[in-house]
Amino acid sequence: MVCEAENPPPHADGPRTAQRFEIQETYRPSAPAPSNPALNFPCLDAIESRSARLSADCSSASRPGFSSSSSSSSAGPEPSYTSGVTLNYHCRDPLLLDWGGVLPSFNIAYESWGRLNADKSNAILLHTGLSASSHAHSTDANPAPGWWEKFIGPGAPLDTDRFHIICTNVIGGCYGSTGPGSVDPGNGEMYATRFPILTMQDMVRAQFRLLDHLGIDRLYASVGSSMGGMQSLAAATLFPDRVSRVATISGCARSHPYSIAMRHTQRQVLMMDPNWNRGFYYGRVPPHAGMKLAREIATVTYRSGPEWEQRFGRRRADPSKPPALCPDFLIETYLDHAGEKWCLTYDPNSLLYVSKAMDLFDLGYENQMATQARRRAREDALATSSYSPSDSAADAHCSLTLPSEPYQEQPDSSSSASDTSETPSSPANPASFLPPADLIRGLSPLRDIPTLVMGVASDILFPAWQQREIAESLRLGGNRNVTHVELSEETSLFGHDTFLLDLKNVGGNLRLFLD
């Protein structure tokens, strides 16, 4: 028999149970027994249990881990991604996005600390990383510690005695600002994957609508780490007259292919989860297994190999037990735990849209010009009265996205014995690296803006050469007020996560810069 789909294979514990019974009876199995026992898969059991639990939750009408954003029409007793106690600004003017999409209206959920002074000149806009919310610091309404709790406060690097600090939730996310889990005013349904493609600049434009609303004409500083470090730069390129200082920490001016590759695998693993259902999972069991694994992959990029070598080494979770295909080494149970903690706390569709926006980030001049041209054409089209907003975008999205020809290996790189000695120097080689003229020109709006650029040598996701690239581009573009700090491996082995952990060096340099 060749195809035996109708004959369901025994699960892991089926044959073992049977075999044990026979061993107890006779000490020699009479039916043929396998030479070795089947392995167990507790990691899959855990996923299946969660699916069953979420499914049960769902049928008992408490929705599984899902929030509707504040603009959602279906409120309920279900848990929410949001704290529920953010400030909210609802903007009724449509927001045109860089790739042609439109948000007819949108919400910005945000938090703030410290007093805005009379002339509104002491505001600092703090940009978040991908999965961080506006809750950077505890508030009266939400006393839980924030992700930068010790960096914000009286006398802290972001000194609430001096500054009014505003942290927003990005559009596209799931913490109360409009995202894929919000209701589309166009049809009254949740956007899901009818949400339009976003860019960092779109997120920043939405933030500046909030600043308009608050009457803040000019920021004392734009500050951000990781994805927030991208946005901090983007704010100054879009609105150079409204930003007095820029601090960008463990960020970049353009995403590089390794980071795109790592985010690609996270998106793919999520989209492969059958529960993702092409984005239409709201009100059903969410793709928690895909989210868990996406977070595990992300976690690999957040720390450094040497740190793990020190922290986990090769220790197994329980050395008295035999190895398994499920998590077994301590590093594996650490990743498993990171995924478990996260898999129901962030909207899967938000992960897709926001991580894609990171991939698309490129402050090169050519990309900025192309975007401007695209926006003008779209604005013209939208100004035509008979125009339906989704018309041209629908056309543009129709054909997509894999090229008709599959990727072909370049002969010079895949031939099985090429001479590699003529490889040109790389951006990882500081001695020989010059940033491209396109990036120097693209960052020229920052020429007169004092800028702090910080990087960490052990960061593999936003490697230190990317911050050198920013600093060099600014200097070569004529900016005489660039501070570049690179924390060595001796200073921090915490890789990309250093910005969350290192109050002394990251906080200290930020404080110096803002003084």
Next chain:
Amino acid sequence: MVCEAENPPPHADGPRTAQRFEIQETYRPSAPAPSNPALNFPCLDAIESRSARLSADCSSASRPGFSSSSSSSSAGPEPSYTSGVTLNYHCRDPLLLDWGGVLPSFNIAYESWGRLNADKSNAILLHTGLSASSHAHSTDANPAPGWWEKFIGPGAPLDTDRFHIICTNVIGGCYGSTGPGSVDPGNGEMYATRFPILTMQDMVRAQFRLLDHLGIDRLYASVGSSMGGMQSLAAATLFPDRVSRVATISGCARSHPYSIAMRHTQRQVLMMDPNWNRGFYYGRVPPHAGMKLAREIATVTYRSGPEWEQRFGRRRADPSKPPALCPDFLIETYLDHAGEKWCLTYDPNSLLYVSKAMDLFDLGYENQMATQARRRAREDALATSSYSPSDSAADAHCSLTLPSEPYQEQPDSSSSASDTSETPSSPANPASFLPPADLIRGLSPLRDIPTLVMGVASDILFPAWQQREIAESLRLGGNRNVTHVELSEETSLFGHDTFLLDLKNVGGNLRLFLD
């Protein structure tokens, strides 16, 4: 309505088609239209098409991409992972494995090049990487180029005018040597995940059974790259009297947590594919989507960021089209293509077992002693006549594998603002790094064996410090004949893949060493 599972959400092209029709009719949709069109997911369409095709293949009785190993009972017209033209050695003596499993008999499929001389003193055992087969070089029976085609031949680094080169397929794999897709003589069914946990040393012991059979008492050299670099060292620690020289290229003496983490994510993504079915997918649609994605993750680790920066940069596959959540950047289509090429060419269960064996690799003395003790206890048990081979192993596998307590963050590493300035020096820091005494002792069987250790600075999977660790351990253990070569980033940006590509430097140093 809170849970709407009974209301299947529209797929991507449903609403767009409807909306287009209305636009054509009236230029103003009368039914509510979404503000933006739904995205398309051609990458998911491709996976679903392949599933449908494989399912159809299966029902028309040609099995989808599956080989049975040569010991399988179910032969058929289906394609095979094996070339079908390897040499074969079937060993009828049971093989006891390091973690207690037993192969009652096993097959080794292998290929060889060059003549074995009269006193059988010119044999080189070449060990493969994880997914490579024994086909390192073309043969008369199989003229397809091998994975080291230019490294083997008359006058090549592995000189067939001088040496008899033997390359075997590892047990646990799917290229004809016994693995999870082979039939278990115990019950006449395919092993699947009733295959026992393997180690590198188990694979090497099986190889040496072949050498016994061929009458080769002592190897001229044990040579290998990547996983083969592990095995090359393992051969000399297990059989120091039978190995005259060791060459280990881009390998290591013990897996480090970053590489375990990357393999963990590959295993998890594969095991999450519903088609994997806990390993019992033979004769059904295989977990091709999980395999594809596992390969994409692996591919990320095979090259280096700087190489991709040069090769792909931020180029999109088709800049005239809007971005998409499916592959879009050239780096993404490259990864997609790498996964597509591979997803039906390797047995998913083999990937799990062989990658796990890599994680378990540790030539430290303590681990070697613990393994010896475990083997002795198991041998004693097996010698007891009333003993059923699967009995104690079944007990050992019963409880497993996640610790009952989830992983807890260490307070000193997760507190949100720790002082990181006292981080001790790391193995990535060559100035301060000394290999652990346990490893120096574990490698002491190689004290009198000339050893070539090669590494590549741009390798992120087997980073250069791991080869420095081998070389330093050997030297500190008293070996005066250690050659350590580290190819700089200027020499090669090809990362881990350098060993496949760099004939001049990798091949050249190997030739010098073997002379």
